[in-house]
Amino acid sequence: MTRFLDLTLSGISTGAVYAAVALALVLIWRATRVVNFAQGAMLMITTFIALAVINATGSYWLGFVAALLSGLVLGAVVERVLIRPVEGGPPLNPVIVTLGLYTLLVAVGGMIWGNTPRSFPAPFSLRGYRVGGTTLLFTPNDTFIVLIVLALALGLAVLFRATPIGLQMRAAAFRPEVARLLGVRVGRMFTLGWALAAVAGALAGVLVAAAPPSPTPLSPNAFDPILISGFVAAVLGGLDSPPGAVIGGLVLGLALSYVSGYEGSTLVPLAALAILVIVLMVRPTGLFAATRERRV
Amino acid sequence: MLTVEGLTTDYGAVRAVDGVSVQVGEGTITAVLGANGAGKTTLLRTISGLVRPRAGRVSLDGDELTRLPVEEIVRCGVAHVPEGGGVISELTVEENLRVAAVWRRGQAARPDEIYDLFPRLRERRTQPASRLSGGERQMLSIGRALVARPRILLLDEPSLGLAPLLVAQIMGFIRRFADSLGIGVLLVEQNARSALSVANRGVVLNLGRVVADQEPHQLAADERLRHAYLGF
Amino acid sequence: MTSTDPALREPAPGRATSAVRRAVGENTLLRSLVLVIVVGVALLLLSDVVTTYRDLQLSYGAYYFCALAGLTMLAGTSGQISLGHGALMAVGAYTVAKLRNTGWPLVPELAAAVVVTLIVGIPMGAAASRLRGPYLAGATLALAVGLPALADKFPSFFGGENGLSVNPSTPPASLGANFPLERWEAWIACAGALIVLFALYNLMHSGLGRSMRAVRDDEIAAGLAGLRVGRMQTLAFAISAACAGLGGGVFTLVYQSAAPGSFQLQLSLYLLAGVVIGGLGSLVGAVWGAALLVFLPNWSTDLANSFSLSTNVSHNLPLAIYGVVLIAVMLVWPSGIQGGVRALSRSRSRRLRGAGARSSAQT
Numbered sequence: 001m002t003r004f005l006d007l008t009l010s011g012i013s014t015g016a017v018y019a020a021v022a023l024a025l026v027l028i029w030r031a032t033r034v035v036n037f038a039q040g041a042m043l044m045i046t047t048f049i050a051l052a053v054i055n056a057t058g059s060y061w062l063g064f065v066a067a068l069l070s071g072l073v074l075g076a077v078v079e080r081v082l083i084r085p086v087e088g089g090p091p092l093n094p095v096i097v098t099l100g101l102y103t104l105l106v107a108v109g110g111m112i113w114g115n116t117p118r119s120f121p122a123p124f125s126l127r128g129y130r131v132g133g134t135t136l137l138f139t140p141n142d143t144f145i146v147l148i149v150l151a152l153a154l155g156l157a158v159l160f161r162a163t164p165i166g167l168q169m170r171a172a173a174f175r176p177e178v179a180r181l182l183g184v185r186v187g188r189m190f191t192l193g194w195a196l197a198a199v200a201g202a203l204a205g206v207l208v209a210a211a212p213p214s215p216t217p218l219s220p221n222a223f224d225p226i227l228i229s230g231f232v233a234a235v236l237g238g239l240d241s242p243p244g245a246v247i248g249g250l251v252l253g254l255a256l257s258y259v260s261g262y263e264g265s266t267l268v269p270l271a272a273l274a275i276l277v278i279v280l281m282v283r284p285t286g287l288f289a290a291t292r293e294r295r296v
Numbered sequence: 297m298l299t300v301e302g303l304t305t306d307y308g309a310v311r312a313v314d315g316v317s318v319q320v321g322e323g324t325i326t327a328v329l330g331a332n333g334a335g336k337t338t339l340l341r342t343i344s345g346l347v348r349p350r351a352g353r354v355s356l357d358g359d360e361l362t363r364l365p366v367e368e369i370v371r372c373g374v375a376h377v378p379e380g381g382g383v384i385s386e387l388t389v390e391e392n393l394r395v396a397a398v399w400r401r402g403q404a405a406r407p408d409e410i411y412d413l414f415p416r417l418r419e420r421r422t423q424p425a426s427r428l429s430g431g432e433r434q435m436l437s438i439g440r441a442l443v444a445r446p447r448i449l450l451l452d453e454p455s456l457g458l459a460p461l462l463v464a465q466i467m468g469f470i471r472r473f474a475d476s477l478g479i480g481v482l483l484v485e486q487n488a489r490s491a492l493s494v495a496n497r498g499v500v501l502n503l504g505r506v507v508a509d510q511e512p513h514q515l516a517a518d519e520r521l522r523h524a525y526l527g528f
Numbered sequence: 529m530t531s532t533d534p535a536l537r538e539p540a541p542g543r544a545t546s547a548v549r550r551a552v553g554e555n556t557l558l559r560s561l562v563l564v565i566v567v568g569v570a571l572l573l574l575s576d577v578v579t580t581y582r583d584l585q586l587s588y589g590a591y592y593f594c595a596l597a598g599l600t601m602l603a604g605t606s607g608q609i610s611l612g613h614g615a616l617m618a619v620g621a622y623t624v625a626k627l628r629n630t631g632w633p634l635v636p637e638l639a640a641a642v643v644v645t646l647i648v649g650i651p652m653g654a655a656a657s658r659l660r661g662p663y664l665a666g667a668t669l670a671l672a673v674g675l676p677a678l679a680d681k682f683p684s685f686f687g688g689e690n691g692l693s694v695n696p697s698t699p700p701a702s703l704g705a706n707f708p709l710e711r712w713e714a715w716i717a718c719a720g721a722l723i724v725l726f727a728l729y730n731l732m733h734s735g736l737g738r739s740m741r742a743v744r745d746d747e748i749a750a751g752l753a754g755l756r757v758g759r760m761q762t763l764a765f766a767i768s769a770a771c772a773g774l775g776g777g778v779f780t781l782v783y784q785s786a787a788p789g790s791f792q793l794q795l796s797l798y799l800l801a802g803v804v805i806g807g808l809g810s811l812v813g814a815v816w817g818a819a820l821l822v823f824l825p826n827w828s829t830d831l832a833n834s835f836s837l838s839t840n841v842s843h844n845l846p847l848a849i850y851g852v853v854l855i856a857v858m859l860v861w862p863s864g865i866q867g868g869v870r871a872l873s874r875s876r877s878r879r880l881r882g883a884g885a886r887s888s889a890q891t
Contacts, residue, residue: 035662104851183399
């Protein structure tokens with residue numbers, strides 16, 4: 001019974017991280033109809049930057065902020081410079097650009113920081129909560145993870161539903177040409193979308209870097225599985241749906257946690273693949289489909 | 297006063313608009329008529345900046361609009377209601393109105409003012425725009441265009457797909473706006489008769505060129521013209 | 529009045545060779561045979577005059593070509609993207625490894641690699657035919673990351689981390705006692721590449737190829753015109769998988785081993801880079817891509833050494849260059865090298881024909 005509880009709680013924690021990555025992918029998809037295959041590599045870079053700041057200043061929170069800020073900048077620059085020229089053309093082109101970016105960033109990460117594993121500090125205790133005599137696997141750090149991802153999701157929801165700029169972003173995402181005619185600076189909205197998405201990704205990066213069971217010995221390729229999981233979560237929830245991304249992330253986190261706990265961790269990548277295939281075959285638009293075709 | 301001089305636009309290998317000149321004065325309605333493919337929609341899209349012209353000029357009260365980005369042309373006071381209305385179905389009625397107001401900030405019309413013009417929309421203000429009927433959509437798209445208090449209104453076939461009674465209603469609205477708000481309207485229509493009933497001027501396009509630019513009663517009197525280009 | 533429009537004038541007829549050329553030109557099968565023979569003889573001569581090291585590189589290029597040609601057909605002709613062709617190469621590689629270790633001879637084991645990958649490719653193709661764009665890319669990406677995990681799950685069957693090692697294929701006695709192994713392997717590899725070239729050339733120039741392009745350009749219209757869209761896309765995927773499988777099988781023979789480390793995600797991305805840079809849908813482009821994949825790692829290592837860059841940098845330099853080139857090609861030159869070549873030759877022929885028209889108009 002404790003095992004089940006442990007797996008459930010840890011599933012929620014990893015699910016929160018997947019949700020953050022899925023949110024990043026969904027934001028970008030909604031705005032520019034591109035799947036950002038470089039998301040994992042981008043959050044790798046921001047996490048390494050955070051680590052450098054932490055090592056230089058000794059403060060976790062400075063590093064945390066550095067990760068988010070560098071994410072903001074990186075996302076904006078990537079959209080403006082690399083993606084803008086291929087938006088609206090054949091859909092294969094942005095796929096290749098993001099894959100090229102992924103390759104380049106992994107290489108640059110390897111060049112600057114090498115492939116030697118490093119460790120990333122956690123802001124809160126990694127010792128499990130004690131509940132009536134037993135120690136759970138769920139830690140205060142896990143609580144932090146879940147809470148901050150929820151805060152991110154809520155913040156984004158408020159931004160999109162209740163602010164003028166969020167409204168403009170939504171209009172630009174749904175009908176860019178019409179939005180232009182309504183005075184919306186659509187290009188800027190796309191850049192902003194990518195910037196926010198990159199912040200979500202950067203958040204996921206610093207969270208997963210510190211969290212057990214895999215204190216991800218940081219190396220440039222260590223974040224590949226996160227991208228896959230985030231993608232599966234996004235597809236599961238529906239690429240057009242930010243709330244779907246959060247729910248998809250949690251569901252996936254739980255599912256993979258159970259698989260890992262009862263069948264062993266080597267099966268996890270295959271389980272993720274299986275879930276992806278099943279979703280794509282049965283309900284390709286995801287659980288929370290906003291099934292509209294994008295019109296210009 | 298919107299002035300279009302010698303505007304030429306290509307659509308791939310086709311010359312869709314060929315040396316078109318037209319003027320729209322304050323508070324007047326200029327109807328742009330002609331068969332399908334005559335270049336009417338492309339003309340509007342070139343004026344609002346969605347498409348770049350090959351040659352020619354567009355200016356508003358002397359300010360050059362040609363080759364500005366769409367968002368900047370809008371900020372000069374030009375509103376364009378595209379074919380079909382361009383209502384954003386994923387947003388609610390109220391959100392459609394609000395998003396048009398953002399760039400105008402304090403000066404924009406509040407949703408209430410638009411609901412006064414189109415009471416039907418008030419009932420549906422929190423519903424997604426996808427649930428509106430054809431006529432309601434046209435009302436929303438026109439109302440939305442008025443939110444930013446434009447000086448010039450470009451309307452692309454507002455009567456498309458509407459029942460005749462609604463068409464007459466909408467044409468009536470357009471005449472009222474032009475008169476009371478002093479807006480200059482460039483009205484593209486296939487339904488030439490209803491457009492001419494409210495217009496101050498009629499311009500007929502054929503294969504991208506202007507073949508007539510006269511007052512409505514003159515156009516109506518010219519039988520050859522009517523039969524060849526206007527379908528009545 | 530003579531028309532001076534270059535497009536309407538026939539190219540000036542040659543001599544007797546033109547009759548032969550026209551006959552060959554009209555028959556795709558004949559043309560592909562001629563092509564294969566010419567290229568085959570050229571490769572044969574090449575393999576004889578170069579060093580054994582170059583023979584080895586020739587082998588690398590050949591097995592890359594198999595996979596690249598299949599992928600470029602899939603992406604260019606059929607319009608489907610796959611990030612999982614590295615995994616498909618692995619399927620072919622492991623098939624040959626397992627069969628070779630149980631004593632199968634050369635040709636049957638390579639044939640088996642083709643068949644097995646073809647069979648694996650059919651359900652994958654059926655699934656892929658229902659996916660579009662980024663969904664397809666994401667699914668094949670997940671495959672590329674997930675499939676190597678299989679080797680970890682069944683370590684006894686797949687040889688685990690170290691994979692399976694095989695004995696090399698020895699050259700037949702008729703070639704002489706001192707016939708270099710590398711040259712023999714190059715012959716095997718090139719034979720595989722020629723088979724792929726023959727098959728895909730015929731496919732791409734056939735009615736089936738035309739149908740695939742129709743589906744690629746407008747699925748709905750093609751479906752309405754009576755084309756079996758799903759079937760065509762599944763077939764394209766399966767065939768391209770079989771080509772990758774053949775490449776993987778040759779890989780095992782050349783490296784004398786099949787290990788998970790050789791078939792990671794990176795390989796699939798390299799393959800994609802190769803077809804994009806060479807030009808999607810172009811077999812000649814696949815040749816460019818193969819050359820790139822063979823020579824770029826060496827060039828970048830040389831580059832790194834000449835600037836005495838650190839090991840971190842030199843180790844990652846080829847990867848960085850791929851990334852930059854992928855991005856640059858998409859932003860500047862979306863049709864790749866072959867597209868650029870085609871554009872150049874088109875403008876040249878236009879100029880020539882224009883000159884011809886002008887000169888004859890003066891007579």
